[in-house]
Amino acid sequence: MVEDFVADDELLYRCVFYPTSDGSKNYKLEGSQVFASSQAFRDTSSSPSVDRAVLCSYNPTYTQKNVEDGVISLICQSVRLIDGVVQRDSKGNEEFKYKIDVFPRPLLDNEAHAQIEPTPAYRNEKIFRKLRERLAFLANQRSWEILPWEFRQNIS
């Protein structure tokens, strides 16, 4: 039975494709750290998909589409605490703040599926750009659950 609420302390997995469908990469080695790009949270509906670790036995390989893919993670509460996504008018005055939340969105073939969604929907793409930066920043504060393939190769 799938829970209809994502708890604050839940771990969320996000797949970082190796490479993406357009041939590019969503991560970079800089110094000794592998950084996930803000583009790793790109989504056509501005609601990035994640998998709930609790519903996939805390196994990040569940989230990989291919064995070469990397997997990063977020804590649900850190996403819900995002309160700086602001809609401003043409003069720069604050109109309202978007509420960012994580909702369970189970699929037929993936009961662990959830989405990071705004309320209300973003008025333009620029707002979503900053959210992506925030999500990538949070993910980069944590260790990779699974490094992209090329870095696994370097380590072994």
Add this chain to the structure above:
Amino acid sequence: MVSLLEGITLERRNSVVNEIYERPNESSSCICPNFEESSKISFHRSYLHQLLERTNSVVNEIYERPNESSSSIYPDFERTLKINFRRSYLHKLLESLLPFSFQSSSTINLNTILNAVNWIIELRKIVGLNSYWWSEPLVNASDSELVFEWWHGGKKITMYFSETNAEFIKVWGADIDSEMEDGIAKTNEQIESLWQWLAS
């Protein structure tokens, strides 16, 4: 005289034009398809020509720069190395960016690539003149835009290039309100100020 047109130009340009011309998804509703096809090819050719001419002139500009004195005991050898380095850098850059416009699902067009290449050439000149820190960007496509990202010492810059615009997001912490800033970096002063912040 250094020519960027050596090696890739004609061959690459022709293959690029052919690729556009042959693109299967690009169906025509024009009542004069032959005219449309040749206009399209001329259009793309002129942009690629612009792009390559521009890179060529930049290489010449660097090559001719009077302040660039050499302390090497082998000045000709050193100069050749420098030219080859710059040439291969620009070749690599062009070759890495051009495929973004040829993905069947991509809406990245050559104007956007031209804009991004012009921008990064200006940045490379600023970096070279001031000996700033440098690292190759991570390049991605997002809808119709090209996205470049750099990380350095806890700071990050993301650039979004459209046909005519160059927008940045500076990130130095997680707080969107107080640790991120967005804006436009189109002039040399704006580009230099942005890079100074990242490199410092």
